[in-house]
Amino acid sequence: MALTPSTHLRQAAPGDAPACGRICYEAFAALGLAHHFPCDFPSAEAAAGMLEGPFSDPGFHGMVALREGRIIGSVCLDERGPVVCLGPITVDPGAQNAGTGRRLMEAALERERGRGAAGVRLVQAAFHNRTMALYASLGFEVREPLSCMQGRTRTRGLPGCEVRPARPEDLDACDALALRVHGHQRRGDLERMIHAGQARLVEREGRITGYASALAFSGHATAEETLDLKALLASADGFQGPGILVPTRNADLFRWCLAEGLRVVQPMTLMSVGWYQEPAGAWLPSISS
Structure with missing residues (x-):
């Protein structure tokens, strides 16, 4: 599905952490509830705290997606090594299914190709078939099944x-x-x-x-x-x-x-x-x- 014209991306700033943390918590909570798994974060405040460091650390790069001036999603890249670690990537539950997640992923991969990163890795919730399909369609390969x-x-x-x-x-x-x-x-x-x-x-x-x-x-x-x-x-x-x-x-x-x-x-x-x-x-x- 095509994005609405008003959706655009920019680099994340430290002040974006509260809004992105709320979205991160709500997205993971909704996903866990739908599949009967616990949320990865205990609260929106905890998710925001987790993002504060990466959004201000020069070894990381964050991007946010905005629609009509409101943040609707974000992605974080750990660029401190030759292999980049991607995550979390989240989209507001009310703004999903409109291509925002794919747009964030494509922008992240384009950035790392431009930087000459050796590779990009992420960990995906195995019960979520839609993200598995999205990442595979963007060139990601399954490397290891994990048990949390x-x-x-x-x-x-x-x-x-x-x-x-x-x-x-x-x-x-x-x-x-x-x-x-x-x-x-x-x-x-x-x-x-x-x-x-x-x-x-x-x-x-x-x-x-x-x-x-x-x-x-x-x-x-x-x-x-x-x-x-x-x-x-x-x-x-x-x-x-x-x-x-x-x-x-x-x-x-x-x-x-x-x-x-x-x-x-x-x-x-x-x-x-x-x-x-x-x-x-x-x-x-x-x-x-």
């Missing part, structure tokens, strides 16, 4: 694995690990979360074998082996937001999480366009992948 999981592990530590807070001096070793596993680094995200006091790592025999920027919906983890991920998860009292994103094809980790008492909140899908390397280790993506 929440709870607290019964095990509180694993023999031979020492988990501690990550420090700034650990960045180079974590970068090297990410390059081995993924072929690219996530230094910007990890550095920010180290300063926030949320990042942690695991060592075996005095060597860093895994790290997590945060054990949360918004955090990613990279490790040599599934054992290292288990140790990281066992060190957490809980997971922020809706939960962690577990690659469901990692049957060892998935079964361990279930045996440890974690529950599946919802199925999700990692999708990407452009360059992608099959991970050569164990990992957890973030909601922005």
Whole structure:
């Protein structure tokens, strides 16, 4: 369906966070209600708070869609690494089905092609067939089925694995690990979360074998082996937001999480366009992948 002539896009500004946060919350709440899944955000204020940082951080780029001067949607791009993470993208429930989501996605992809980004990734709600179709039509490919999981592990530590807070001096070793596993680094995200006091790592025999920027919906983890991920998860009292994103094809980790008492909140899908390397280790993506 064609857009109305009055709809246009512009770069997001910090002051747009409250309006975009309300739309983000209402869109996800409506989607969850329709499919009997919980909303990804507890409130409009929480969604707005999540957008405040990206809308003001030069390492991110946000775009808003406006109709007759009113914001009706937005998209956020994490551009701190060679592979761009896209999300969230939301459209006001009252303005959906008019092409705004496609317009935002096309503009985002056009920007990243112009920047020479190696690739773009996102995480999609697997139960929402319309977004799956939209992203596929724009060139995205399914890379990994994910299970969003929440709870607290019964095990509180694993023999031979020492988990501690990550420090700034650990960045180079974590970068090297990410390059081995993924072929690219996530230094910007990890550095920010180290300063926030949320990042942690695991060592075996005095060597860093895994790290997590945060054990949360918004955090990613990279490790040599599934054992290292288990140790990281066992060190957490809980997971922020809706939960962690577990690659469901990692049957060892998935079964361990279930045996440890974690529950599946919802199925999700990692999708990407452009360059992608099959991970050569164990990992957890973030909601922005």
